[in-house]
Amino acid sequence: MQTTRLGRTGLKVSRICLGMMTYGTPAWRPWVMTEEAARPVVRHAVELGINFFDTADMYSGGESEVLTGKFIREFCQREEVVIATKVYYPVDLGFKGGASAAAKPDRRPNMDGLSRKRIFHAVDQSLQRLGTDYIDLYQIHRLDPDTSMDEIMEALHDVVKAGKVRYIGASSMYAWQFAKMQQIAKERGFTAFASMQNHYNLAYREEEREMIPLCRDQGVALIPWSPLARGFLAGNRKAQDKDAGATARAKTDDIAQNYYYRDSDFQVVEALTAAAQAKGVSNATLAYAWLLRKGVTAPIVGASKTYQLDQAVAALDVTLTDDEVRALEAPYRPHPILGHV
Template sequence: ITGRALRDFAPRDEVVVATKVYFPWSDKPNQGGLSRKHIMSEIDASLRRLGMDYVDLYQIHRFDPHTPIEETMEALHDIVKAGKARYIGASSMYAWQFAKMQHTAEVHGWTKFVAMQNHYNLVYREEEREMIPLCIDQGVGVIPWSPLARGFLAGNRSRDKQQDETLRAQSDAFAHDMYYTDADFDTVDALKATAHGLKPAQIALAWILNKPGVTAPIIGVSKPYQLDEAVAVADLTLDAEVMQQLEAPYQPKQILGHS
């Protein structure tokens, strides 16, 4: 579907196409992880489904503790050299794991990662401790996932977890485990207080776009107007006072989103 839509509506060289590898499609052997076999077979499968000759960014979805880093990085390098991917990226791992993979590529003269897709938003800021400083130092673009905390930062959730929630929100155990603390709701209150005619979700996106190292957040929409609202704040600058007001309620959390 994605490949057909892009062919119909956009010249290939005007879009950036990214895809991932790691999670298995089945429980059969070699159907998951970052072995050379799986990486090589999955890039071919992705290109076949997309109807494309190459992707712009090929990302590993997780760190694979069961495969030697050298095997993974060499396979990714070979994919770039074969012209099947222009660049490679990583996602959802500890900073020491990412640094180790980058170092391995550098030592061997292989292709290094240019992007990190990590869990980062106003109510989960643990990535500011190590990963984001590492990415800034290494010139790696940060493309956070869940910038709206699975919809929590849209401001339509209640401290009473069941009140005024959609069925999807009520059944989202992952979000309830991560985001429903008093400090998180205080952050939502700060979003509403600083909105000034905009929506809380727009301010949350503007906040992340104003953070050092962030290239672009990964957003998901279910209605066209949500995309319009997101694009509307792409160039919105928040002053230091607003940034401080938004960040003040935050309380540290355990590391989440790496598995």
Template sequence: MEYTKLGNTGTDISKICLGCMGFGNPSRWKLAPWVIDEEQSLPIIKKALDLGINFFDTANVYSLGGGEEVLGKALKKYAKRDEVVLATKVFNRMHEGPNGQGLSRKAIMSEIDKSLKRLDTDYVDLYIIHRWDYNTPIEETMEALHDIVKSGKARYIGASSMFAWQFQKALHVAEKNGWTRFVSMQNHYNLMYREEEREMLPLCKEEKIALTPYSPLASGRLVRDWSVTTKRTETDKIAVSKYGATIDVDRPIYERVAEMAEKKGLSKAQIALGWMLQKATAPIIGATKTSHIEDAVSALPVTLTDDEMEYLEEPYVPHKIVGHI
């Protein structure tokens, strides 16, 4: 395993992060009926640890808390807490009625305690706002996050998909008031969706923000034969919303990944992740099989030349913004 720093901090993270959206309770979360249960999840998390992965990402909304519960049990069983960098997220709706979602002080203070209980830990290393809250002043959100860090319930804070102007505003508000700044950006980014290169990536580079993109394999579309269907391809409405409308313009990118993989004697995952690893700090890899983890880790030694990077990127055309809202 290779390790790097979490943005402008001294914390070491594996260059592969295990995303835990796929772990939990398929009957509890209607949005993702393809997730796997605890019995199936534990061996995957153990394999990640065995391969040197120390960075794990989940969220309160995954299986409506079930994802955090499964990850917490696995880490308690297989890992030493101080050796793991644990991230979770807050924003999405967790219960019906008022104050069931968002980034108000009330919601954040309530959800961090619930997440810690489900994860069975005293703190998370990285507490991430899952999306931008248009209904709460950013000053309220940033002060609440700062107080959570100062209370010891989180070591750092991060953000996920939003517009660059929003992220810059949040960074400015924190700096202006002497509050904790974001150290990471978890955004939607891969060979088939590169809109983040216009504004967000240059901003993160300038501010020394760690880039931890989700969906680095485009929900499997960069690596899976397009004629093959799986339970996830048939039921994953989130993936359809991200890539369903751009099949025709995305196909040439998949074909170039497949062509290069065959030419170099590598897997398509190694090519797609090899490209990503030269762009990002630590991509977040989803896995529902141990082989998915092994494939991801095998991409670490892959280095693509400038010409090869350009060849993979050349067919890309502008896409509609997906992920911010």
């Protein structure tokens, strides 16, 4: 397994990150795997050399963090492993987060967001669920419009100085917002973000306009979520995925259906499929290889089967020529901003 530094930090992470959202309880999402089903998948990830695990407090109402900590204690040495988790959304089984989620009028106060109170409470709860003394990478899941950036950055800095967190990261937002928060950290001597977990894949490349150049210029690690466009790039999705016969994930994943099911998106998949067949690899392997070629630190891979991890790791050995990259990118058409609005 290849490793690399997380941005400009000295932290070493595997070039593939295992996304832990898939593991927890199906009471949260019908496609989520239980502990028993997830164990062999996570074990295989560790056997492949993956040392980077990404979860969030809201996944499965906290159960994903519980399983993440349990599996790491079972399969790994804590000192070698990088645990990443996130804060922003409320932690309950009934809540569906994401860009389409609207604030519920009956939601209890201070149970979500990024206020100082919320961050201090949430980090302690995450530590308890993970069963660890510290979190390697603590990320804001989204930007809280109701809390000042100064308050957010100071609170994050304080949890680092308290020894509860080693590094901090951010997720999908506008580039100007990210730049402003980094500037606040610089001016006030706070801990700056080491990573950006953004929405980036062959079917959604709007991040190439502002966020990715900014991160490259500032030495911020890119750890994109949804590298396979929630499975869309695997090439097995159809416009009728809500119908009988589709997988449970395809039938119930309304986010994917809202994000990627345009005609031009299917053309991207056709180009990917043709190129993958020509190179003798899977669509997934080639989609990951394209991301690695674009300079990301580690794509966050969700896996429900061990072979899916093998496909991700195989991408490390795939070389793409400039002509092959151009062929993969040619069908892309601009999208509206998706993932943080």
